[in-house]
Amino acid sequence: MNIKIVCVGKLKEKYFKLGIAEYQKRLQRYCKFQIVEVPDEKAPESLSPAQMTAVKEIEGERILQKIKDKEYVFALAIEGQERTSEKFAQEIQQLMTYGKSDITFVIGGSLGLSPAVLRRADTQISFGRFTLPHQLMRLVLTEQIYRAWTIIKGLPYHK
Template identity: 50%
Template sequence: MHISILAVGRLKEKYLVDALQEYLKRLRAYARVEIKEVADQGYNEGISAALEEEVKKKEALRLEKHIKQDTLLVALDREGEELTSGELADWLSSLALRGKSHVTFLIGGSLGLTREIQSRADRRLSFSRLTFPHQLMRVLLLEQIYRSFKIIKGEPYHK
């Protein structure tokens, strides 16, 4: 399976980069995983809702340049569907059985994703109704993908 993660913004914090690299290393045994970062759009705090939409549109255009035609697109969205780790594992396993070998996860910037790019997604997933920093979501997503493959293979993993 080939998994792409398209994310807005660059990881700068060393502890997050280290965690990201650790999960990428662990995942090599199960899937080909790549992360593509696109530049975030700068803005000032307290901007209007209309300007927030403009920021998200510019970021979405950058993401869309990297979305491959044949991929199954998954948008991470606080209002998306919540799954357990076991349900995520079952879903990933079912994709392989249905011949879906490429999955792309989208992680928006600090303002999120546009409604247009969310509606383009084949699935919208939420990790929680809580808000997480978009940089941290990369690590959380990789950990859950890793956990999913451990579940799929019946291998032990801490709970």
């Protein structure tokens, strides 16, 4: 099983890096796990709607270059479907059962994901209606992927 997170921007905060590294280490026994960063598009603080669309499209092209045809793609989007941790684990297990051994999660930049990325996604997933920094979302997602594996394996981590 190969699990990849494709995300926009570099992670600078040491505390996020340390948390993600811990879950990456734990995940090694269950799957091949990697995080792929694509550059964020530099833009001024206040953007017109057309400029926002252009930034999302450029970042979206960079994301799509990192996704292969055979990958099953989860796009993280506030409009996506919320899942419980148990349901998320069940979904990953079903994907494995039906031969989907390459799973990719996509986290957009501060403006979100382009329509092209959302169309490429097999499903959209939401972690609630809160707006979270995309750097924090990497940590939350990595932990939830680890939690899903502990649920699949019947380990006591998930309580």
